[in-house]
Amino acid sequence: MGPLTADLLKKYDVPVPRYTSYPTVPLWSDSPTAEEWIQSLERAFQNRQASWSLYLHIPFCESLCTYCGCNTVISRSHSVEGPYLNRLQKELSMYLEQVSALKVRPLKELHIGGGTPTFLSVTHLEELIEGIFSKVNVDPQFAGSIEVDPRRTNKIQLEALRKLGFSRVSMGVQDFNSDVQRLINRVQPKELTEDLTRAARALGYESVNYDLIYGLPRQTLETFLRTVEDVIELRPDRIALYSLAVVPWVKPQQRLFKDEDLPQGADKRKLYELASERLVKSGYLEIGIDHFALPDEALARARDDKTMHRNFMGYTTQTTDVLLGLGLSAISETPDCFHQNEKTLPNYDRSIDERRLPTLRGHKLSAEDRVCRRQILEFMTRGEVEFQNPEQKSDVTSFLSSMIDDELLRVDNSKLCLTEKGRPFLRNACVAFDMRLRRINPQTQVFSLAL
Numbered sequence: 236m237g238p239l240t241a242d243l244l245k246k247y248d249v250p251v252p253r254y255t256s257y258p259t260v261p262l263w264s265d266s267p268t269a270e271e272w273i274q275s276l277e278r279a280f281q282n283r284q285a286s287w288s289l290y291l292h293i294p295f296c297e298s299l300c301t302y303c304g305c306n307t308v309i310s311r312s313h314s315v316e317g318p319y320l321n322r323l324q325k326e327l328s329m330y331l332e333q334v335s336a337l338k339v340r341p342l343k344e345l346h347i348g349g350g351t352p353t354f355l356s357v358t359h360l361e362e363l364i365e366g367i368f369s370k371v372n373v374d375p376q377f378a379g380s381i382e383v384d385p386r387r388t389n390k391i392q393l394e395a396l397r398k399l400g401f402s403r404v405s406m407g408v409q410d411f412n413s414d415v416q417r418l419i420n421r422v423q424p425k426e427l428t429e430d431l432t433r434a435a436r437a438l439g440y441e442s443v444n445y446d447l448i449y450g451l452p453r454q455t456l457e458t459f460l461r462t463v464e465d466v467i468e469l470r471p472d473r474i475a476l477y478s479l480a481v482v483p484w485v486k487p488q489q490r491l492f493k494d495e496d497l498p499q500g501a502d503k504r505k506l507y508e509l510a511s512e513r514l515v516k517s518g519y520l521e522i523g524i525d526h527f528a529l530p531d532e533a534l535a536r537a538r539d540d541k542t543m544h545r546n547f548m549g550y551t552t553q554t555t556d557v558l559l560g561l562g563l564s565a566i567s568e569t570p571d572c573f574h575q576n577e578k579t580l581p582n583y584d585r586s587i588d589e590r591r592l593p594t595l596r597g598h599k600l601s602a603e604d605r606v607c608r609r610q611i612l613e614f615m616t617r618g619e620v621e622f623q624n625p626e627q628k629s630d631v632t633s634f635l636s637s638m639i640d641d642e643l644l645r646v647d648n649s650k651l652c653l654t655e656k657g658r659p660f661l662r663n664a665c666v667a668f669d670m671r672l673r674r675i676n677p678q679t680q681v682f683s684l685a686l
């Protein structure tokens with residue numbers, strides 16, 4: 236992809252969802268009861284081939300990074316570990332008692348995220364994973380992955396996880412510039428990340444991912460390019476390049492940022508452009524949105540074989556019918572339902588102690604939702620999608636006429652295809668298939684009307 240004109244970046248710089256689910260979480264409306272949620276799981280496993288993935292949320296962090304949009308609990312004390320892990324095991328047991336298929340169907344993926352999962356001691360990590368493995372049927376091709384904060388992770392933890400079959404590790408990096416790091420309350424010398432990357436490689440981890448964020452306070456093209464050059468030198472297998480989500484009404488610590496320090500609009504997008512160009516030039520492939528991978532990495536191979544999948548964890552290499560999320564705020568999904576756990580620790584704890592599933596909310600998918608979900612997933616993972624019928628073709632092409640005129644999209648008989656030039660605007664095009672958003676806000680546009 237050649238450089239994009241500033242005009243295009245400006246024109247399509249409108250807020251659009253990241254589509255890790257359809258409908259997107261703010262548009263969930265029809266919540267299941269805990270009983271309906273269990274029934275949806277049972278329905279999913281009526282398909283004899285159905286397999287599942289497990290997500291565990293460990294919310295704890297020792298300190299708060301001021302940009303953080305994740306669901307965290309800040310605690311210097313590690314006495315919180317034991318009680319939380321007991322409740323996680325109880326939550327799993329409640330599911331196993333009610334949905335017997337979970338005991339026998341292959342568990343294909345286990346992802347531990349947070350917060351900071353390596354907040355847990357090595358003993359607790361081992362007990363947690365061994366406890367789960369003793370209760371379910373782990374697939375021989377099982378993939379285990381974990382998110383780690385290099386400031387709070389040691390080699391012994393990585394070694395223990397590797398012995399338990401974990402093969403992918405994702406490190407929070409964000410930015411190497413010391414000025415930026417100070418402003419985000421996350422001082423993390425490059426050597427720390429470098430050492431942990433070396434350790435992971437020596438232990439035989441197949442894939443090391445770095446998370447980077449563009450749009451952080453005081454990031455400039457020059458400083459961020461330096462960060463990207465440092466990243467290229469360390470050569471992680473995968474890179475997630477996230478746009479800073481600024482949501483001070485949900486995350487008050489973001490109010491500490493000064494407006495004038497935050498790159499915005501086309502200036503912010505330019506940071507992504509520059510980083511992406513540099514990564515592609517040095518051998519990385521751009522995968523879907525926000526993600527880059529070396530050509531022989533599993534995600535790049537999955538994209539080429541058209542087996543890549545997308546769910547709440549982002550892009551994944553395995554397609555499973557059921558994603559079960561355990562722990563604070565964790566989200567689960569089946570072919571016809573979403574389910575989210577309580578988001579505050581006291582509520583979560585109380586539910587588990589009373590032996591109730593910690594259901595906060597969810598969404599039962601309608602027949603139309605299921606079609607939209609399939610089409611958006613197809614477009615997000617393959618960059619092309621088959622129209623349902625001639626009526627949809629006519630609606631979508633008219634809705635996206637501006638993107639087609641700008642050669643960001645191409646209509647190929649019965650298919651809509653993303654062009655090379657259109658890659659940065661994949662999410663804008665997905666809006667055409669987001670019938671809930673379009674119905675709620677018929678004025679929705681994929682470009683800025685102000686230009």
Ligand SMILES: C[S@@+](CC[C@H](N)C(=O)[O-])C[C@H]1O[C@@H](n2cnc3c(N)ncnc32)[C@H](O)[C@@H]1O
Nearest residue numbers: 302303304349350382383384407446477479480
């Ligand atoms: C759970 S954290 C990763 C593990 C660990 N807690 C750490 O920070 O190293 C998940 C990732 O979400 C991203 N993230 C957090 N807050 C964000 C925000 N406001 N906007 C964009 N990305 C964000 C960061 O890149 C972060 O590494």
Ligand code: SF4
Nearest residue numbers: 296299300303305350
């Ligand atoms: S970015 Fe990671 S370490 Fe920082 S507060 Fe958020 S979850 Fe915790």
